[in-house]
Amino acid sequence: MKIIPSLKLYFFAMMLVAGVTTISIMSFVSYKYFVYGVNIAMSDSMRSIANIENVSEGNPISINDFVVANRWQDLPSIIQEKLDPNDIKENELLKAMDGMPPFTPPIAVYFAIKLNVDGQVRFISTIFTTKDQPNTGFDGPPPFINLLIIALSVMALFTLTPYLILHKVANPVEKLMLWAKQLNKKQLSLPAPDFHYSELNSLAKIVQSSLQSVQTSLKREKRFLGYASHELRTPIAVTRTNAELLRKMISKGISSEKQLLVLDRIERASITMTDLTETLLWLNRQPDKSIPVKSISLGLMTQQLLEQLTYLLNGKNVDVTIETDISIHSLPEALCQIVITNIIRNALQHTQEGTITIQQSKSHLVINNQNIRDDKHEDELGFGLGLELTEKLVQHYGWQYENVATANGRHVEINFR
Missing domain, CATH: 1.10.287 (Helix Hairpins)
Structure with missing residues (x-):
């Protein structure tokens, strides 16, 4: 099972590690600088009394807590015991201590230095012990415990601060996550x-x-x-019907001329499906771009589309009359085909018994249907979808369009100009 890391835990852990590391490093540096400062102060104090006079072999001089001698052997025995004379170098402070600093205060610290004063060698030593410190009357915890308490307090602050910051930031983030999920x-x-x-x-x-x-x-x-x-139903139906018809004509040995006529209808239907698909894709994805125009005959297109849609009149008593001319117009062929197909299809679908008149003159097309029998027949894909698409195309190209209900039918008029 893969463990998914949490940003909150990652941020919290990084802040905690950064805080502990910073405090540890600063504590170590502070301790080193404290020791370095003590050494410098002690060296300066010893140098200040190195030129004292009347110091001779076997005759060391004590000044306060310091002992000044010409020979190592003249220094206090405890200094000679705690410090190795082989380690002492000129102008360098030699130091030893009893205890475990920094965990506990040292019991005693032993200092010695070797100096050259006007060609004479001087050894200076001193001893600091806790016994020399005045009693304050306060038996508190060792200094290391105080330092530990301070360090833990600072670490807790480092831990609490990022937690509060994280809490302040995490709440809006969780709110955003919940909002996005819902x-x-x-x-x-x-x-x-x-x-x-x-x-x-x-x-x-x-x-x-x-x-x-x-x-x-x-x-x-x-x-x-x-x-x-909705739009591909008609060419698909035409293709299937004519394919079955062509199969029967081939089996019965009907003349090739008639077979070619059927094949021509199948080819026109396939071209129609291609054009319709491309036009719908264009309408769906790039409605702001213009579609290529062609020189077409609206009259011939209307006749062909009516022929393809006559299957919708099977079993109906409907008289259809059509009047067209041979005028040619530069129009987007596929879009005109979609609009005219929808108008004719709706008239055929919604007329159960009666008359349908189709009149085309130049760029003007009028379709009227009168339905004598009052049957409510709605296609499962509905009139609304074809009407929606027709109105969308008409509105896009600015064609004049009218679709109104009459007493027993509908009057549709469109001008492709």
Whole structure:
């Protein structure tokens, strides 16, 4: 099982390690500087009395706590016992102590130095013991315990401070995480809450913007699938019907000329499916870009589309009349095909018995249907989807469009100019 690291624990551990390391290093440096300062002060004190007169062999002189002699052998016996004369070097302080500094105060500290004063060798020594210190009447803990308490207190402060900071930062982060987890379609439309920090607010806006983009993409893809399934039904039906017809014609040995006519309808249907797919993709992804235009005959296109959609009249008593001309117009062919297909399909679907008139003149197309029998027949994909797509295309190209209900039918008029 893989252990996933926590940012909170990582930050807390790093702050704790940094604090303990810093305190330990500073404590060590402080101790070293304290010892160095004591050595310097002691050396200066010894140098200040090194030039005292009347010092001779076998006759050391004591000044306060210091002993000045010309020979090592003249120094106090305890100094000679604690310090090795072979270790002493000119102008360098030699030191030894009884005890375990820094854990406990030293019991005694022994100092000696060798100096050259006007060509004469001088040995200076002194001893400091705790017995020499005045009794304060306070039997408290050893100094090391005090230092340990101070160090632990500072470490606790180092631990508490990042914990409070982390707590202050972690709460808004957890709030952001909970908000992002509970985001739904409704909340995406609302402004993001305030998370107290500009970085978290920026992150919340990025999350919201990304999810809104995903939501928009899903809606766009869903709409595309609806449009595609709605628009491709007719060419698919034409392809299947004519493929079956072509198979029967081949089996019965019908003339190749008639077979080529059926094959031509299948090819037109496949081209229609290709154009419809490309147009729907364009409409779904790049609605701001113009689609190429072609020189087309609206009359011929209307006739061909009506022929492809006549299967919707099977079993119905509907009289269809169509009037077209041969005028040519520069228009986006696939878009015109989608619009005219939807208009004709809706008229055929919603007329159970009655009449349908289709009139095309130049760029003007009018379709009227009169339904004598009052049957409510709604296709499972619905009139609404085709109407939505038609209105979207018409609005995009600025075509004049009218779709109104009449007493027993519907009047649809569109001008592709």
